[in-house]
Amino acid sequence: MSISADPCLTLVADIGGTNTRVALASGKLLQESTIRRFRNADYPGLETILREFLDGHANLSCLGTCIAVAGPVANGVATMTNLDWTIDEPTLSRATGAKHVALLNDLQAQGHALGHIAAENLRPVFGQPSTDAQAAKLVIGVGTGFNAAPVHETACGRVVAASECGHVNMPVRSEADLRLARFVETAHGFPGVEDVLSGRGLERLFAFVANEAGTPTERSAADIMAGIDLGDESNLATAAARLFVRILGAEAGNLALTHLPFGGVYLCGGVSRAIAPHLEAMGFEAAFRDKGRFAGFMQNFSVAVIEDDYAALTGCAVYLVQQTA
Template structure:
């Protein structure tokens, strides 16, 4: 049964943890008790007009009337090093020490957003995870791979070990865009003329499908939103469908490359709004065919099932799980 916000004080504040999922546009904040994220505490804040994450966290804690937390864990859409995150699409630098000062949390952790998604596996409702490409059965401790296709692109492997779960960070969206066909290379040259370098994220992301559509239209700048492109695909628009097919096949190639790099026999998990948006057309547009098209390793890739995560708050669940695991480790 859900608790009202006013009832949170029945739980000692120092038994609660604070969670935050920081995107380029919005920040979601919630509280957790142990590994259980408390849905009634979720708040969404627009980042526009805010100088720093600390402004949002201060407002949130005042609204929830909590302080002296057991821990805090934030997931940032950008590279993280030594407890400092630099946002990729937002001029914020997030430091653990600043979060500790605002929240009075006893322990503070800063993760990349895909790390948080990896830590969410096993903590999501069964109906929040849907298989879209079948694979073969695997051991419970088999490696898994989380692939985020939203505003940007990233991926993170998930490993289970004797000391607990390990989810190494990466910046996979900024590797070189893989090309096979003449049209792929033409798109690459189009992107290089604008950005000097053509990365995976330039195509396989929410902004990426907008760039692909602009390329198909012969335009220099993307002026049609991803949502409008998906709507046009639904209507049968020829150009939109061609852009969608190119986007989906590029995503399939990249996922296949990452699968061979990490061998996720436990499954590949797609997250993010852009990935969910094209799920209805994945098979029609050739996702699995592109993913499996790896020469003599094509049959080998059939082992890896692909799932889509349909929980917008998965990263918050992952923050809760990670934070509690570190608190428990400190108490041993």
């Protein structure tokens, strides 16, 4: 039987600010051979993408559809934070013909994927999570934007709470941080976490570091990552990356104290994966644990990086199974 002829298939998608990934799943198992990536700028909306994807799978009958979106979801409607799209459940039903449809925030999807990610796709940063299967967990996404979601196990199944914590105030620990806050708030009048912890956030940090050095200049996030030289302390790219890692550690620590994820903190997203090799050398752990008299308590939390680029798709498949069981 071909994949498209499987009567239990579901359609899952992960919509970021730049790209949309679409795939089929059989139960909780993602069919990786079906994954397609679409550049959002090339399409007027999600419905067009889903129809194009389904055109490649003739006679497919979707049991359900679950879409993860980088933005808030309320009452069956998703509003993209970094993309001018609004998506609702009737649109999903119309585009796919699926009886069961669901919309999740992308970090909720990442949370539902925990426990279904291959061990080789989890990169430890420090610590070991609790062996208690009921212990809370936390996923933190750093990519085009920033967000986080706590993961709780309940008698009724897993619950992953949505948030938009990328839009709270960025952490300020020093006079230099205060200058940074004033520097980045010129973008839209407020120094949010996402303004410093995201792809464009890294670019703003570089601009700030260059400005502080008296050599105002700008550089793309990709060029900044490529320009890191740990042996050159005067390197602006390295200085920007160190600042990024320190703020990321501080904010991850803040979120850990807020949610008490004794089952582990999991970083995900393209920027998390890109910066992962530098977290140890650039002081992520020290910044994470820099909580005054609670510094010792911070040892209760472990941190790992999810290096599975399709974890959100798996999370969508897992969520559909839980909802239709």
